[in-house]
Amino acid sequence: MEALGRFTVRWRWPIIAAWLLAASLSLLALPQVGSILRAGGFSADGIxxxxxxxxxxxxxxxxxxxxxxxxxxxxxxxxxxxxxxxxxxxxxxxxxxxxxxxxxxxxxxxxxxxxxxxxxxxxxxxxxxxxxxxxxxxxxxxxxxxxxxxxxxxxxxxxYSDIQTLSESDLQRAETVGLPFALIVLVLVFGSVVAAGIPVLAGGASVVVGLALLWLFGQQVGFSIFALNVVTLVGLGLGADYSLILVSRFREELAAGQSVHDAVPRTVATAGKAVVFSGAAVLTGLASLMVFEFMMLRSIGAGGALVVLIAVAAATTFVPALLAVLGPRVNLWRVWRPRVGPQNGWARLARAVMRRPLPIFLSVSLFLVVLGLPFLHVRLNAPDARVLTPDSPSRVAYEFLRDEFGEGHQTPLFLVARFPDGALAPEAVAAQHALTRALEADPRVARVGGITALDPRITLEQYQLLYSYAPGIGDPWARALAETFTRENAAFMLVEPSVPATSPEA
Missing domain, CATH: 3.30.70 (Alpha-Beta Plaits)
Known part of the structure; x- marks a missing residue:
């Protein structure tokens, strides 16, 4: 790692130019990212x-x-x-x-x-x-x-259109609100505007380049709409966090009397090594999602792993090159002078923990267990329009139709069956009739659609007589049901749940 640090010192200007060029070109691809994003991704072969x-x-x-x-x-x-x-x-x-x-x-x-x-x-x-x-x-x-x-x-x-629109607006919000807010926090941490600006710059570059690569790879493979948020979140968070570690270590090396040419390699050899190991751990966790068959999880894993690599690369090349150029000027535009070195507040906190490791371990563990208790009762559901903001057009429409037609009308369950003697044969009609009556008796079912759901007063024998001559069904409603719900040997039924379709009850 120290050799990498010396490389970044020697080639600092080409490295900075390469990153700025990559970020500038990536900005051109940002408006096109939405064109490669796909909806859904919650199904897989074999289920x-x-x-x-x-x-x-x-x-x-x-x-x-x-x-x-x-x-x-x-x-x-x-x-x-x-x-x-x-x-x-x-x-x-x-x-x-x-x-x-x-x-x-x-x-x-x-x-x-x-x-x-x-x-x-x-x-x-x-x-x-x-x-x-x-x-x-x-x-x-x-x-x-x-x-x-x-x-x-x-x-x-x-x-899904509204999901994409909100995701893109969230990205703009992250740029217009998140980055300035991060800059304010980092100024309070470092006490210097220049030092605080480096992690923000690296985080922004990680997001922009990561999204551009997402668009590039998206020409060949599909990425879920949800990958947009993951790339933005992970890129901004890790890009700024990893850069913060290097800037902090570099300032400590300068405070200890090291020259810039020695401080940068030592920073990369120590803090840079920690960044690489941390990035490898995060990368492993996200990459494990790629083994799942669901496209949504695979794309989140691939997009997240991609932006982790970008964040680590930015922290170990772009940031050291900036530090090599700035040198002591990293402390310019001071707002206040924080204490640097082993006497600062974080060092005192670490020593206090080391003096009483067991009581602190037990108390913190108990606190974390208490925080985690509600997750024992968590109910996991597939996302629907309720994840959107209340004023989103699709959520307004979803709730309007739910109130007018019932909870499960928009998301019915499909039952598909095949019958060897034909979907309108007496045995097939009897099987569909029995299933229809059983489903209608279930309190979780609001309505059943099918050839035997015409009228609850019609008996099985009457249904069998009604469908006994398929080409010439006399009743127009029965004929419409047969044309809709049957095809030769196949039939299907619609089941509208009286509970949310994504709930465990459904």
Whole structure:
């Protein structure tokens, strides 16, 4: 490590120039980072949900990416001509988008009408992979015209679009608020504006270069939307933290009478070694996420590991080069003069701990155990719109539809089955009827959709008679259910939970 320190002293100006050039070029890539981020990432090959989805697509065709356009009026009913005309006018330019596969209107599917009669929605199915469907949302919102109806856009693509928007705004907030706040704290620690500015500069460079590399590697592999926050958080935190350690050690070496040419190598050989070992530990932890099959975890692990390498590189090359250029001027623009060396407050605290190691160990351990007790009752759920701010459009739409249609209407469970003699054979109808009645009796189920959910008063024998001649089903509602929920030997059912879909009860 000392050899690395001497290298940075000798080549300090080229090293600084290389980092500044990399950061400048990285700034050009920042606006494009969002283009490589993918939504979802919570499924993996081999799990039951993925197998059911693949079976559904094999039997019923591609699902597409659904987005709901909800309409509401306090006075008009959905059956009023004014409501229908206004909803059709608003829907027309949205349905004309080139990626729209089909449109499911509330006139064709009465389940899309709320019980109160003042709210309904249409569903647009987009021929886009769910991981990239969120990119259509900005254009969808641009085409949304003013209306006498209250109009909301909901669905997973909308949720992930808002996640990306908030993540990008958080990044801007980190730059405009986080970095100045970190500078103030570091000024109080170092007592010098110049010394405090070095960790901030290194942390900012780590974030910018890390995001640019994320965009570069994202041309070949997919990264989750959530990786953006991880790269920003880890890059800023570790970049500033590791640089702080080196600056502090360098000032101590200068205070001990070392020359700049000797202080920098000693700093890298001591504090730099600690930074490398710390970075290796953090890197190992984040890289372990890459063994998981879920794309979301893999991308967080890859993005985090990438920015850790950048932060360590900045701390062991960029910072020493800056220190070699500044030398004693690292203490310029003093705000106050902190005590440097073994007599400062931190050293006295360390000696106090060493004098009474066992009592302090037991008291701190007890304190940490008490802090950790609430986690024994933690309930882990998949994220949904409730993780967004209350004023986010997708959360407003999510809560509006939840209040109008019920808790699980937007996130139903799919049950897919195959029957050797056909989905409308008497034995198949009997199996679906038994399952429908069992699910309807469960208090956690709000509603069941399927060919035997037409009317609870209809008996099994009547259902079997109703579907006995599939090509000529006389009842229009039964025919619509059969066309929706069956395909030759396959059938599926929709189960709307009465509890949040991401809860353990569901």
């Amino acid at each position: 039951e949900a993925e197998e059911a989805f693949e079976r559904y697509e094999q039997d019923f065709g591609a699902v597409g990416s659904p987005i709901q356009i909800a309409f509401h009026h306090d006075e008009w009913l959905v059956t009023d001509e004014a409501f229908a005309a206004e909803a059709a006018r608003v829907l027309a330019p949205l349905a004309a988008l080139p990626d729209v596969m089909r449109v499911s209107t509330y006139q064709d599917h009465p389940t899309q009408i709320a019980p109160g009669g003042h709210t309904a929605y249409a569903t647009l199915f987009f021929d886009l992979h769910p991981d990239v469907a969120h990119r259509i949302v900005p254009e969808l919102r641009e085409r949304l015209e003013p209306s006498e109806l209250d109009v909301h856009i909901a669905g997973s693509p909308v949720y």
